[in-house]
Amino acid sequence: LRVVAADDRALVAAVKQGDDTVASSFCARVWPAVDRTIRRLLGKNDADRDDVAQLALIELVNTIGRYRGDCSLDAWAQTITSHVIFKHIRRRRIERRIFTDLLGDDAVSVPASPVRDEWRSSTREMLGRVAAHLDDMASERAWAFVMHDILGYDLREIAEMTESSVAAAQSRLVRGRRELHERVAGDPSLVDLLEGMGGNA
Amino acid sequence: VKGESYAEVIRRLVRRPDIEAAPRLPADEGRLVSAVAQALRARARRRALVRRVRVATFAAAAAVALGAGVHSWQGLGTPGGAEGPPVASAQGPHALTVLAAEGGAADGASAPLALKRGMPVGVGLTLRAPASGPVRVGTADGTSLALEAGGELTVTEAGATQRFALKSGAVSARVSRLFAGERFIVDTRDAEVEVHGTQFRVSVVPGDPGCADGATTRVSVLEGVVRVRAGGREVSVPAGGVWPSGCEATEARAERTGERPRARVTHLHAARAITDAPAPPAPAEAPAAAAPAAPLPVAIPAPAAPLPVESRPVAASPAPESSLGAENDLFASAVRAKKQGRPEEAARLFGELAASHPGSPLVESALVQRMKLLATVDPAAGARAAAAYLERFPAGFARPEAQALVDRSAP
Numbered sequence: 142l143r144v145v146a147a148d149d150r151a152l153v154a155a156v157k158q159g160d161d162t163v164a165s166s167f168c169a170r171v172w173p174a175v176d177r178t179i180r181r182l183l184g185k186n187d188a189d190r191d192d193v194a195q196l197a198l199i200e201l202v203n204t205i206g207r208y209r210g211d212c213s214l215d216a217w218a219q220t221i222t223s224h225v226i227f228k229h230i231r232r233r234r235i236e237r238r239i240f241t242d243l244l245g246d247d248a249v250s251v252p253a254s255p256v257r258d259e260w261r262s263s264t265r266e267m268l269g270r271v272a273a274h275l276d277d278m279a280s281e282r283a284w285a286f287v288m289h290d291i292l293g294y295d296l297r298e299i300a301e302m303t304e305s306s307v308a309a310a311q312s313r314l315v316r317g318r319r320e321l322h323e324r325v326a327g328d329p330s331l332v333d334l335l336e337g338m339g340g341n342a
Numbered sequence: 343v344k345g346e347s348y349a350e351v352i353r354r355l356v357r358r359p360d361i362e363a364a365p366r367l368p369a370d371e372g373r374l375v376s377a378v379a380q381a382l383r384a385r386a387r388r389r390a391l392v393r394r395v396r397v398a399t400f401a402a403a404a405a406v407a408l409g410a411g412v413h414s415w416q417g418l419g420t421p422g423g424a425e426g427p428p429v430a431s432a433q434g435p436h437a438l439t440v441l442a443a444e445g446g447a448a449d450g451a452s453a454p455l456a457l458k459r460g461m462p463v464g465v466g467l468t469l470r471a472p473a474s475g476p477v478r479v480g481t482a483d484g485t486s487l488a489l490e491a492g493g494e495l496t497v498t499e500a501g502a503t504q505r506f507a508l509k510s511g512a513v514s515a516r517v518s519r520l521f522a523g524e525r526f527i528v529d530t531r532d533a534e535v536e537v538h539g540t541q542f543r544v545s546v547v548p549g550d551p552g553c554a555d556g557a558t559t560r561v562s563v564l565e566g567v568v569r570v571r572a573g574g575r576e577v578s579v580p581a582g583g584v585w586p587s588g589c590e591a592t593e594a595r596a597e598r599t600g601e602r603p604r605a606r607v608t609h610l611h612a613a614r615a616i617t618d619a620p621a622p623p624a625p626a627e628a629p630a631a632a633a634p635a636a637p638l639p640v641a642i643p644a645p646a647a648p649l650p651v652e653s654r655p656v657a658a659s660p661a662p663e664s665s666l667g668a669e670n671d672l673f674a675s676a677v678r679a680k681k682q683g684r685p686e687e688a689a690r691l692f693g694e695l696a697a698s699h700p701g702s703p704l705v706e707s708a709l710v711q712r713m714k715l716l717a718t719v720d721p722a723a724g725a726r727a728a729a730a731y732l733e734r735f736p737a738g739f740a741r742p743e744a745q746a747l748v749d750r751s752a753p
């Protein structure tokens with residue numbers, strides 16, 4: 142395949158035309174946003190990561206007609222990729238513990254903390270227990286909490302990525318925080334872990 | 343942790359928004375690029391298909407519009423091709439266009455204007471037919487109306503529901519097939535006439551207290567069924583019927599004496615096939631005059647001598663049917679079969695249309711469709727169909743494609 146150097150506008154126009162000579166350029170251009178979104182929402186070691194990445198790239202081509210240039214190409218790629226990821230997650234929800242996989246990943250770790258074996262062990266245990274609670278919560282609320290409070294997306298981004306309104310995203314976040322707090326409060330061993338770590342963080 | 347939500351503690355401990363993306367494509371880059379290239383090619387094919395469908399749809403609509411225009415010209419007895427396209431379809435299949443209007447005028451939102459062939463007719467426009475002849479308007483889907491001399495008709499809706507208000511005179515209409523959600527209605531002062539794929543005529547006459555409570559509307563149906571709603575009742579009038587019954591003498595007397603209705607509404611129901619027969623004579627000068635003038639191209643069988651509409655032997659002397667409706671039906675059936683994935687059946691129907699209506703304006707489109715369909719299921723048959731098409735339309739719009747099919751099959 143011939144690689145065509147093109148800026149975003151020309152690249153998008155070529156993709157809209159179905160020009161297969163820009164396949165490589167397009168992949169290279171959107172890959173960082175696609176990969177970052179997958180790492181955040183699925184974790185970097187997810188077994189389906191490669192398949193989801195391919196599905197996301199194909200979906201980007203298929204939906205390019207809806208891209209009006211109202212946002213950056215990166216933001217649009219992030220949104221479309223997240224749609225593919227959530228669709229994928231819904232299909233496999235029964236057989237997998239989503240948040241256990243995500244928060245158990247090494248990519249999510251305690252920032253600026255002293256590296257000690259005891260600390261690492263406590264962190265892993267805490268993450269595991271929190272993830273288990275998140276997996277048991279209503280998925281919309283759990284995702285709102287994880288995407289906003291852990292992964293750092295703002296409400297507008299969450300609304301676009303989960304195909305909902307900003308108001309719905311905010312409502313889910315508030316309810317998700319409250320529900321998680323209640324669940325943790327009912328788990329004395331997790332409370333001990335959090336109080337111990339919170340004091341040291 | 344005191345005073346803090348546990349969720350807040352978790353957020354503070356675990357928050358990790360700065361996950362970096364891998365700057366380059368993964369090792370199996372080729373797989374991803376190949377998948378994207380394939381998706382791009384599929385996208386290009388879809389776009390090409392959409393373009394072809396749009397072109398075919400436009401060609402079919404243009405052919406139907408041309409057919410309606412030619413038919414209208416024949417009805418008028420005027421030479422064609424003088425003043426541009428008889429039907430404009432720029433505003434959709436229900437957009438009305440003036441087909442013939444010598445001396446006709448219209449009142450719209452602004453000043454009165456003279457009607458010209460090809461002029462679009464929008465909602466709110468009131469058409470006035472001169473005493474010397476009718477005004478004809480039509481749509482791209484084959485519907486046409488003839489407002490008879492001296493008549494006055496206002497377009498009140500021109501979308502899926504086509505609604506007209508007949509203020510005076512008479513209007514004949516031929517309505518092409520109505521699909522779900524579509525209606526064709528003519529209102530008069532005292533009745534509402536709704537068409538169901540028919541040919542009919544509506545006129546306004548002076549009220550006769552001794553007949554139908556003084557109703558001023560007269561409806562005669564040539565083909566199909568028309569529903570008339572008046573006085574809180576709805577009546578179906580079948581082919582050959584008139585409404586109201588028993589009032590024929592009233593209109594006969596009015597027409598014999600030359601008496602014209604005063605600002606009354608006449609409904610003319612559309613017919614699937616309008617005849618080319620000469621119509622009864624129209625008043626030559628003023629509405630009050632009864633002198634015969636140019637023949638009206640309305641869809642009423644011509645009697646030996648001018649007679650009132652309702653007194654004419656409509657049922658006994660049926661109008662010769664146009665084949666336009668049958669052609670459209672056949673074409674639509676073929677397109678439907680094609681869409682439903684039955685190419686052989688679709689090709690057969692297109693062929694049947696070309697064989698049974700060789701003079702139809704749809705023939706070329708039908709032959710092209712047949713050629714393409716056969717090429718997908720049997721290349722040899724497709725090549726033969728292409729050769730037949732080229733023989734009949736050597737400079738047709740699908741010549742390149744047909745020639746390619748013929749060349750491909752050549753040894």
